Amino acid sequence: MATATRPAPAATTTPPRSVVTRAAAAVAGLAVAVVLVVAPLVSSPYINFQLASIMVFAVALLGLNVIMGYTGQVSLGQSAFLGLGAYITAYGVLNDWPIALSLLLSAVVPAAVGMLVALAAARLRGLALAMITLALPIIGVPLARRFDGFTGGSQGQVVSWLRAPESLGLANDQWRYYVVAVIALVAFLLVRNLVRGRIGRSFAIVKENEAVALSMGVSPYRTKVLAFTIASALGGLSGFMYLAVVQYTSPETLVFATSINLVAAMVIGGSASIVGTALGALYYVLVPVLAGQVNSSRTALISGAVLLAVLFVLPAGLVSLPRRLARRRSARRGTRTAPHDTADDAATPTSTDGSAPAVPAPAATTTDQHP
């Protein structure tokens, strides 16, 4: 770890992020946006289904990242809120609710449930909180089977809704993709804003150190309840999106395994990161598909191997890849690794964090000070 005790000359004038990095990010963002708008127009319904699924799970992951990535509270119950949102939406479709009402309730009801759970559970710490969230899908699945008047029991609910308006000339898969993409975009923008300012700082300090949070006027309890409520609302919203894309929900939607896979995808993408959330969704949807194409009977095994490989190479998730590459490049050039001193070419090669010096220092064994 490079430790600075005195002002480094290069640090005084550099802005937080270099202009080059910003420009690169802007270009990349624009390219992604263009692809996301154009791709469904030229792709098969199957591809569009996968693209729309990425949007669905991106929002589920976004919620998980709020409570777990940003606020540091382990949640193993996100699938329960996804399932609840999907069932509420299905109920709305079958009872001819306006779509706006389904959309609203698919987020508000899970938010209320999540808030109640958090009000009771957020006083608990660490594993205890995780265990309570774990109970949600475990209780939720039999409940979904039992209350078949609402859920359709084990068969689930098949719905047929959200058809493309004829005037648009879009196929249903294209229309549904655009609907969920817009919802995802709005959700991502809101959360991105939220985690940047005052509320985001309160999330981060609750994750880092509750004693400091308390001393700065942040109630860890209230903060956790807020974060869990937001996570549940987004989980429910992703359930609405799920039903839009899949047109079917059953107790399978909320199984515990989905929660675990979401946690894995969050870590793979990069926790406490908006871009990482999107990358996590890509991983969540695409890796099983690609693994299935490699060998359909070994899907889980291949997915697991990819998970391990990514975690070994990039413990901070896919989102850390550019930083890792930049670090490697600067390490090879022999400059220091801190982002602010790229101009500091004169620095010694031995001061990089953790990397071995290129030339071993002369051994000092002859001047050993110890008696």
Add this chain to the structure above:
Amino acid sequence: MTAPPAPDAMLSVRGVSLRFGGITVLDDVSFDAPRGGILGLVGPNGAGKTSLFNCISGHYQPAAGSILVDGTETVRTPAWRMARLGLARTFQHPALRLDATVLENVLLGAHSWLPGGPVAWALRLPTTRRHEREARARALELVERTGLGWAAHTRADELSHGLHKGVELCRALLARPKLLLLDEPAAGLSHAEVEQLIGTVRAVRQEFDLTVVVVEHHMGLISALTDRVVVLDHGAKLMEGTAAQAQSDPRVVEAYLGKEVGAGEPA
């Protein structure tokens, strides 16, 4: 038995006792911190100084006693409400977000007075953004006047321990406290850094009309800064007086020698 709180005290501690299991950590401690003054709190390791801070800041719940901050009884006030009552503190072991910049760390200090809830933030309302900009400007100002301006956009994990202490001080000052508790602010600092710290504390006390309570083993700092010191030993108040009186008091000398000589204590 215990004296009534002094009317001009920013902080009045009366008969505070704290126990963990069967162990008495604080035993009937009483003292006042006069408004606008700098009070030293000294004593050997394990005397209970940090625990006393934790009682004042609401992190610990005393078994008995009363604590008044600017005339308000706060013993039952949750710790997170203390910031709004004008209390800020630093920690003996600086606790920063190492993955965040100095500025981001300091900005947390604005939490208690910065307006805007989750909805306002999610929507990035213009007023919310304006308040954030103001907080940022203020944070930068503090960071610059404590000599950390060059590091404002540097990640905390690239800085030394001594600089972390400075960041913590800025974070506490950004909360606009009336009463500031500093827990061993000079521990691990170089001589030059201690000199700078003394200057900073003096200046901000004057400018922000602060009352300061400082726990410190560095007798140079205590002598230079404090008007009075309270000496704790084994959880009880041993004596109270000027820094010079404390240093020449045989009981204080014995309390320190009974353990180890105070200066250069391990964390």
